[in-house]
Amino acid sequence: MKYFKDQLGREITLKSTPKKIISLVPSQTELLCDLALENELVGITKFCVHPYHLKSTKKIVGGTKKVDFEKIRALKPDFILCNKEENSYEFLPELEKIAPTYFSDIITLQHSIDLILRLGTIFNRRTEADNLAHKIDFKLKDFKQFIKNKPIRKVAYFIWGKPYMVAANETYINEMLALNKFENIYSNMSRYPKVEINRIRHEGDPDVIILSSEPFPFKDEHALEIGTYTNRSITVFGDGEMFSWPGSRTLLALDYFKELHKKLESHF
Incomplete structure (x- = not known):
């Protein structure tokens, strides 16, 4: 068993590294692909437009505000990724009956970096997550220099x-x-x-x-x-x-x- 906390402070228990992921958040769908998790991604929302080809290769399970629980259940996921702002917290009881459900909560850039690193740990993609975090940090320092004056x-x-x-x-x-x-x-x-x-x-x-x-x-x-x-x-x-x-x-x-x-x- 592995124990993690999401960005709302909720404890999540995983029996093993997730292999079938559903993302109900467009930005996090893109992030999963950039963490080399496209093959593990089985379900997305109709608003998950990056990468573009996903809409023809992955199952659409609804939108961000209204999801189809039956379609989600049929995919037999072992991990569901949500966001406090994008998704309704009312989804949680039903989603948790299906699979461990992680809620992100991102207001700052540091929250964003924190999510990248947490997902890297959860999905055994630490190298990819660390590399992405370093790239963002490098470009951020460059931009702050650009904006300085x-x-x-x-x-x-x-x-x-x-x-x-x-x-x-x-x-x-x-x-x-x-x-x-x-x-x-x-x-x-x-x-x-x-x-x-x-x-x-x-x-x-x-x-x-x-x-x-x-x-x-x-x-x-x-x-x-x-x-x-x-x-x-x-x-x-x-x-x-x-x-x-x-x-x-x-x-x-x-x-x-x-x-x-x-x-x-x-x-x-």
């Missing part, structure tokens, strides 16, 4: 329209904004609050408005509507995966952030 810019990061919702404090997105020296004008709020865009000047009148590519399909009309309530902001259609996916996507995100800053500099 950049100006602080006030930002509003929108994740939903009608009603308009933003990423606020206690989110991984807020951590990524801070890394980029973006001062979140909604950091005095928690999680993903609804906001009144006609009050955006009162909230801080951002220099930059970021409209995330996920989960809402923002269009030009949304940018124009929000922009009418600001004095000087620049609107950017941002890649939501880069700001909200922890794990191995961080390597791509750090390169993406550099390009984003270069584009912003041409506007200021």
